[in-house]
Amino acid sequence: MKKKLSIVIPAYNEEKNIAHLIAELSKSISSTGYDYELIFINDGSRDNTLQAIQQQADIYPHVYYIELSKNFGKDYALKAGIDAANGDAIITMDADLQHPPHLLPELLKNWEEGFDIIYTYRAESNRHASAYQRFASKLFYKIVNTLSDIKLENGISDFRLMDKRVVDELKQINEYEIFFRGMVKWVGFKQKGIPYTPAERHTGEASYSFFRLFKLAVGGIMAFSVRPLYIATGLGLFFSFAAILYIPYVLISYFGDYDKVSGWASLIATVAFFGGLQLLVLGIIGSYLGKIFMQTKQRPTYIIRSTNLQK
Ligand code: UDP
Numbered sequence: 001m002k003k004k005l006s007i008v009i010p011a012y013n014e015e016k017n018i019a020h021l022i023a024e025l026s027k028s029i030s031s032t033g034y035d036y037e038l039i040f041i042n043d044g045s046r047d048n049t050l051q052a053i054q055q056q057a058d059i060y061p062h063v064y065y066i067e068l069s070k071n072f073g074k075d076y077a078l079k080a081g082i083d084a085a086n087g088d089a090i091i092t093m094d095a096d097l098q099h100p101p102h103l104l105p106e107l108l109k110n111w112e113e114g115f116d117i118i119y120t121y122r123a124e125s126n127r128h129a130s131a132y133q134r135f136a137s138k139l140f141y142k143i144v145n146t147l148s149d150i151k152l153e154n155g156i157s158d159f160r161l162m163d164k165r166v167v168d169e170l171k172q173i174n175e176y177e178i179f180f181r182g183m184v185k186w187v188g189f190k191q192k193g194i195p196y197t198p199a200e201r202h203t204g205e206a207s208y209s210f211f212r213l214f215k216l217a218v219g220g221i222m223a224f225s226v227r228p229l230y231i232a233t234g235l236g237l238f239f240s241f242a243a244i245l246y247i248p249y250v251l252i253s254y255f256g257d258y259d260k261v262s263g264w265a266s267l268i269a270t271v272a273f274f275g276g277l278q279l280l281v282l283g284i285i286g287s288y289l290g291k292i293f294m295q296t297k298q299r300p301t302y303i304i305r306s307t308n309l310q311k
């Protein structure tokens, strides 16, 4: 029996890219001789992405769509697609053609050779990114790697192939906060990274603003580590110790009659600094509490409005 590939593609405002992507994918896959299905997840697009997918689904029997009830974010759209996929290998990629379909044969070759996860990361020379984008991206991975327990390659992407075994494990993970790139690293298995050069976005706008990236970084760190809590504890210890060293100086000044009126500046500075520090540490602790709160509510990670997949 022919092996089947499930290609999972999250799409948010990508109406102009759908037809082109399907044409490109069909070209790359038909030569490989696998059976395949394309699962598009319409992540609450505000344009006609859904109609564009439905149009293609009417023409091609192997095109499926899942329409989410609102914009949940890429990682949640990916989860929805993976949950529905039943191929022997599951491939995730972007809808904007930045993930080159011509790499598919290489991913498949490594899969046939026995790797369970073949992921891709951006090659160093990324000529399509601006200096700011490159800097922001470097910083993102640096911070995530330093503060959490997983190691992500610089520029690791969501373009990857996973064996069915891996996906069966991913489906079991029932976390409210999803950071796919981290989760896929965390599950282990036999992994291999392949560098790639991203293409220019086919049409449309990238939807990740600085604020969204910041949220993603914080989410990635907090979903994979309690190290920030240790840092909070360390800071607390350090400053308590410093205060213990400072107290003798205060007492000597007081009884020795040296420093009675002055000292206002150091007092204010100390109060302000420790006030800020306490708020920071409380914030870190509060953020983890918030995550526990969200998790205990047991809300679904995504909601499907409609789909043409039979279950
Ligand atoms: N995407 C999504 N939901 C979102 C934002 C993005 O499903 O809320 C999809 C988008 O349609 C694309 C992929 O995620 O297929 C990557 O998004 P984008 O190109 O905006 O980001 P970048 O290329 O900068 O990583």
Ligand code: MG
Binding pocket: 094, 096, 098, 201, 206
């Ligand atoms: Mg993109």
